[in-house]
Amino acid sequence: MVPHLKSIQSLLYRLITAPSGVGEGLAAERGLPAGGLESVIRGDDRLSAQDRVDIYANMYFYRLLEVMKEDYSATAEVLGEVNFHNLITGYLLEYPPTEPSVMWAGRHLADFLRDHPLSEEFPFVADLATLERATIDVFCAADAPVLEAAEMNSIPARRWAAVRMRRVPASAILQVQWKVADVLRAVEEKRRWTQPSRVSNRILVWRRHSRVSYREIGSGEAEALTALDRSRAFAEVCEMLARDLPDNTAAGEISRLLAQWLADGLIMRSSAMRRRALPHPAS
Amino acid sequence: MRRSDFPFLGFGVGLRRPHYAHVLENRPPMDWFEVISENFMVAGGRPLEILAAVRDRYPIVMHGVSLSIGSADPLNRRYLSELRAMAKRFEPAWISDHLCWTGVGGRNLHDLLPLPYTEEVVRHVSRRIRVVQDFLERPILIENVSSYMTFRESRLAEWEFLRAVAEEADCGILLDINNVFVSAFNHRFSAEEYIDAIPVERVVQYHLAGHTDCGTHLLDTHDHPVCEEVWALYARAVRRFGAVSALIEWDDNIPEFSVLVQTAERARQIYRGAIGAKAAGDGSSSEIHSEPAL
Numbered sequence: 034m035v036p037h038l039k040s041i042q043s044l045l046y047r048l049i050t051a052p053s054g055v056g057e058g059l060a061a062e063r064g065l066p067a068g069g070l071e072s073v074i075r076g077d078d079r080l081s082a083q084d085r086v087d088i089y090a091n092m093y094f095y096r097l098l099e100v101m102k103e104d105y106s107a108t109a110e111v112l113g114e115v116n117f118h119n120l121i122t123g124y125l126l127e128y129p130p131t132e133p134s135v136m137w138a139g140r141h142l143a144d145f146l147r148d149h150p151l152s153e154e155f156p157f158v159a160d161l162a163t164l165e166r167a168t169i170d171v172f173c174a175a176d177a178p179v180l181e182a183a184e185m186n187s188i189p190a191r192r193w194a195a196v197r198m199r200r201v202p203a204s205a206i207l208q209v210q211w212k213v214a215d216v217l218r219a220v221e222e223k224r225r226w227t228q229p230s231r232v233s234n235r236i237l238v239w240r241r242h243s244r245v246s247y248r249e250i251g252s253g254e255a256e257a258l259t260a261l262d263r264s265r266a267f268a269e270v271c272e273m274l275a276r277d278l279p280d281n282t283a284a285g286e287i288s289r290l291l292a293q294w295l296a297d298g299l300i301m302r303s304s305a306m307r308r309r310a311l312p313h314p315a316s
Numbered sequence: 317m318r319r320s321d322f323p324f325l326g327f328g329v330g331l332r333r334p335h336y337a338h339v340l341e342n343r344p345p346m347d348w349f350e351v352i353s354e355n356f357m358v359a360g361g362r363p364l365e366i367l368a369a370v371r372d373r374y375p376i377v378m379h380g381v382s383l384s385i386g387s388a389d390p391l392n393r394r395y396l397s398e399l400r401a402m403a404k405r406f407e408p409a410w411i412s413d414h415l416c417w418t419g420v421g422g423r424n425l426h427d428l429l430p431l432p433y434t435e436e437v438v439r440h441v442s443r444r445i446r447v448v449q450d451f452l453e454r455p456i457l458i459e460n461v462s463s464y465m466t467f468r469e470s471r472l473a474e475w476e477f478l479r480a481v482a483e484e485a486d487c488g489i490l491l492d493i494n495n496v497f498v499s500a501f502n503h504r505f506s507a508e509e510y511i512d513a514i515p516v517e518r519v520v521q522y523h524l525a526g527h528t529d530c531g532t533h534l535l536d537t538h539d540h541p542v543c544e545e546v547w548a549l550y551a552r553a554v555r556r557f558g559a560v561s562a563l564i565e566w567d568d569n570i571p572e573f574s575v576l577v578q579t580a581e582r583a584r585q586i587y588r589g590a591i592g593a594k595a596a597g598d599g600s601s602s603e604i605h606s607e608p609a610l
């Protein structure tokens with residue numbers, strides 16, 4: 034039973050996902066029963082068997098095209114309708130959806146774009162797609178308790194060096210070759226986007242109170258935030274940041290960055306802090 | 317599975333993104349919400365915050381689109397685990413998915429495709445529903461889908477297939493009235509005969525939605541108001557099935573929340589009208605199993 038069901042479902046899957054339509058998909062089929070598709074699917078005076086499978090083929094492509102347009106609205110705007118349509122046709126062949134949620138369907142688009150001919154005409158577009166994908170991933174990344182500035186300030190300064198820090202899961206640091214944050218911001222603000230300059234840069238994407246934001250960051254900050262993928266002592270973070278800073282400004286710059294990270298909700302409260310906070314004096 | 321194991325939730329609507337803010341800020345009166353399970357299978361962030369806040373104030377039902385119960389592929393255990401974890405956290409009144417397949421060979425078409433209606437497929441699907449119910453430790457509901465093709469090898473009518481699967485799996489039925497109407501047109505069968513053949517004790521929920529007339533076929537687009545023929549079919553169902561929770565689905569061209577409220581209210585009025593008519597006839601008011609009078 035299952036082998037028979039599998040062969041029918043596999044046939045329909047191939048026809049529905051055939052890049053040039055069900056007709057060409059059928060022409061490429063070997064081993065169709067005598068009588069062709071009509072011997073599997075019932076056609077009538079209104080719609081032939083092929084017309085009926087075509088309905089599913091159209092729904093498959095256009096549903097996913099819509100999802101991609103929503104997930105990659107800036108990439109779609111930069112490329113234009115025809116290019117984007119053709120891009121997604123090719124993408125779905127290379128990376129057909131496999132996950133239960135349609136939200137994962139577009140997760141490989143940036144990788145696909147890197148080797149795509151469209152990257153010759155739009156060399157920054159793979160970076161742009163990388164940034165758009167990061168905003169989606171950060172939007173639904175795991176929650177974590179955030180270390181607030183007030184709490185950090187309540188720790189005596191002499192103990193700061195030993196405070197363990199880690200970046201919240203809802204954040205990402207991207208290394209890109211084009212100034213694509215400007216393009217995404219322009220599209221989001223419904224302004225005209227302009228060709229970005231080719232400058233290696235790093236973008237921090239993060240979530241605070243359900244809102245996803247992004248900004249360019251310097252190499253020292255990027256290095257320190259990347260290292261905070263795992264728990265580090267604050268002293269270690271300071272050392273990393275100080276490496277690229279002149280001695281006379283290092284202390285000021287480090288405290289400015291720390292204040293910014295805390296305001297952005299980038300640092301997790303360590304479990305040690307949570308334990309300390311538990312026995313509330315009022316309760 | 318007994319219908320009395322499921323609460324009567326009344327008249328609800330599908331929770332969709334354009335209405336999140338309104339629902340959270342204004343807490344509009346609404347009997348219940350249905351949510352698409354897969355939209356909340358994420359690690360954290362806003363989707364789960366919203367679901368938790370909605371669940372605090374309203375009953376919810378989890379409606380899935382990727383169980384792929386009719387696929388020749390093995391069941392996706394990772395998906396089932398996520399579903400179970402979500403149900404543990406949000407305590408839905410029940411869990412439902414579709415009588416269809418959505419992919420094969422590890423690929424997902426993100427669409428609800430019909431099955432050949434044969435005894436063999438009845439056994440295949442009902443065995444899998446039993447596995448899912450054991451895993452989730454609760455009976456589930458299966459929904460009839462809109463379809464655009466039928467298989468030459470089918471030996472059962474769609475309603476016979478639905479009934480046989482539900483009985484062999486001992487699961488509930490989510491009867492989508494619009495899907496009955498759409499498929500009846502597309503495959504030239506009688507929607508009334510379909511409704512009248514569904515076992516009363518298995519129907520736990522209805523879906524009501526709009527579709528698009530493409531001339532040669534009707535397309536289940538959920539982007540229009542519920543049409544008059546579907547309302548008439550719903551009235552017939554209410555007279556047959558009695559106290560069954562109803563839900564308005566609207567997924568595209570989503571109108572103001574107030575339009576959804578009005579649509580749910582119309583479903584309530586039709587229900588009350590049928591209950592009243594029945595109660596006036598024989599004195600009972602809860603379960604109505606009489607023959608349709610339309």
Ligand SMILES: [Fe+2]
Pocket residue numbers: 459492495523565
């Ligand atoms: Fe439905």
